[in-house]
Amino acid sequence: MQNSDVPIYKQIAAQFKEDIMNGKIAEGEYLPSIRGLARDLKISVITTMKAYEQLAEEGLVSAVQGKGYIVNPQDREMVREQHLRLLEGHLQNAIESAKLAGVSREELINMINVLYDV
Amino acid sequence: MENILTAKGLTKAYPKFTLGELDFEIPKGFSTALIGANGAGKTTLIDVLCGVIHKTAGDVTYFGTEKDIDREEVREQIGYCASQGFFPAAWKPKDIAISMELAYKGFDRELFNKLCEEMEVDNEFSRKPVNMLKQSDGNRMRLALAAVFARKTDMLILDEPGSSLDPLMRDRLCDRLRDYLDEGNGEKSILFSTHNIADMENAADYAIFMDKGKMIERGFVEDLKDKYIIVRGEPADYDKAKALMLSHNVNRTTFEGLALAENARAFEELSAVRERPTLQQLSVGLLKHAEENR
Numbered sequence: 001m002q003n004s005d006v007p008i009y010k011q012i013a014a015q016f017k018e019d020i021m022n023g024k025i026a027e028g029e030y031l032p033s034i035r036g037l038a039r040d041l042k043i044s045v046i047t048t049m050k051a052y053e054q055l056a057e058e059g060l061v062s063a064v065q066g067k068g069y070i071v072n073p074q075d076r077e078m079v080r081e082q083h084l085r086l087l088e089g090h091l092q093n094a095i096e097s098a099k100l101a102g103v104s105r106e107e108l109i110n111m112i113n114v115l116y117d118v
Numbered sequence: 119m120e121n122i123l124t125a126k127g128l129t130k131a132y133p134k135f136t137l138g139e140l141d142f143e144i145p146k147g148f149s150t151a152l153i154g155a156n157g158a159g160k161t162t163l164i165d166v167l168c169g170v171i172h173k174t175a176g177d178v179t180y181f182g183t184e185k186d187i188d189r190e191e192v193r194e195q196i197g198y199c200a201s202q203g204f205f206p207a208a209w210k211p212k213d214i215a216i217s218m219e220l221a222y223k224g225f226d227r228e229l230f231n232k233l234c235e236e237m238e239v240d241n242e243f244s245r246k247p248v249n250m251l252k253q254s255d256g257n258r259m260r261l262a263l264a265a266v267f268a269r270k271t272d273m274l275i276l277d278e279p280g281s282s283l284d285p286l287m288r289d290r291l292c293d294r295l296r297d298y299l300d301e302g303n304g305e306k307s308i309l310f311s312t313h314n315i316a317d318m319e320n321a322a323d324y325a326i327f328m329d330k331g332k333m334i335e336r337g338f339v340e341d342l343k344d345k346y347i348i349v350r351g352e353p354a355d356y357d358k359a360k361a362l363m364l365s366h367n368v369n370r371t372t373f374e375g376l377a378l379a380e381n382a383r384a385f386e387e388l389s390a391v392r393e394r395p396t397l398q399q400l401s402v403g404l405l406k407h408a409e410e411n412r
Contacts, residue, residue, distance in 0.1 A: 035302075035304070038300070042293070043320045044149065044319075045299055045323045046324070046338050047340060049340075
């Protein structure tokens with residue numbers, strides 16, 4: 001297995017998060033069983049488990065004893081707030097890097113415009 | 119987390135080699151990889167756990183309460199597969215099927231034949247099936263695996279199941295291991311040994327690392343990947359970085375090593391690249407560290 005910047009469990013958690021946010025997996029639905037998903041994705045059980053635990057930590061799902069993980073009702077406003085906070089952090093980092101590299105405000109905005117359409 | 123197997127003070131002493139003493143648990147519902155170089159004691163440990171040889175001292179508890187591996191009920195529940203010499207040389211698939219049927223109540227002969235077909239080796243109904251002597255190592259292993267997967271068990275203990283298989287078959291073995299865990303829905307467990315984890319990374323949930331009869335590290339793979347980091351940097355910084363790495367090497371363009379993640383900050387100051395290790399990188403780093411510190 002190659003190293004990648006993002007661990008597999010985070011990639012899986014991100015995919016589920018997206019599916020839950022845009023309603024592809026509705027509230028009250030169960031996520032696939034941990035071992036079933038591990039089998040389907042050809043990854044280890046512990047990796048799937050860690051992905052689900054992360055989703056549970058973020059409050060997106062809850063563990064139900066003996067039944068698996070159920071999707072929680074989502075407070076969309078709160079979720080959006082969360083994303084905005086994250087976005088701000090990322091932009092802060094981008095601005096810092098831009099300053100270090102001598103990239104001007106206009107150039108940075110230009111870069112965002114180009115990347116936004118990719 | 120429940121355990122399927124617990125060992126306390128487990129020891130096997132030979133005139134020139136001692137295993138242990140070992141204290142460890144194998145988690146229930148997961149696949150555990152026993153990783154170590156040749157001669158680390160993996161096979162000795164597996165043989166002791168499966169009752170092939172008797173321990174010198176210590177205690178092993180199976181399935182929460184069972185202490186006696188010689189009891190038929192316990193053996194029935196454990197699917198053991200040796201790394202070689204499974205069946206007599208003159209045996210053909212039919213002999214294997216008959217003997218397995220006699221030895222184990224939970225052996226499904228129909229399933230055995232189906233598994234042989236899936237693994238592309240002769241079964242009872244093949245035209246002119248060859249005997250064990252004429253089989254390649256890989257085909258012998260396939261037959262042995264088919265025989266063990268055709269049994270109804272609660273735990274698989276496999277000694278180097280992937281070593282003699284080609285990459286495609288090893289991939290299918292990993293699929294089958296995950297199938298087994300899925301079917302068990304948390305009740306079935308696996309222990310397998312390997313000296314090369316690269317192709318079986320994604321079939322291991324828990325890892326036990328061995329060196330010279332001792333355990334040097336163990337834990338859930340994702341936790342171990344959080345505990346350690348791989349670092350890479352400029353050769354000029356090697357001397358400073360060396361003290362913080364468990365194992366390392368350097369050449370003209372770069373140094374690389376394994377370190378504890380808690381030391382990540384120090385490497386940041388050296389502007390070394392830090393990565394989450396693969397299980398393979400962890401194995402190499404930890405085994406090398408153990409070898410250099412014997």
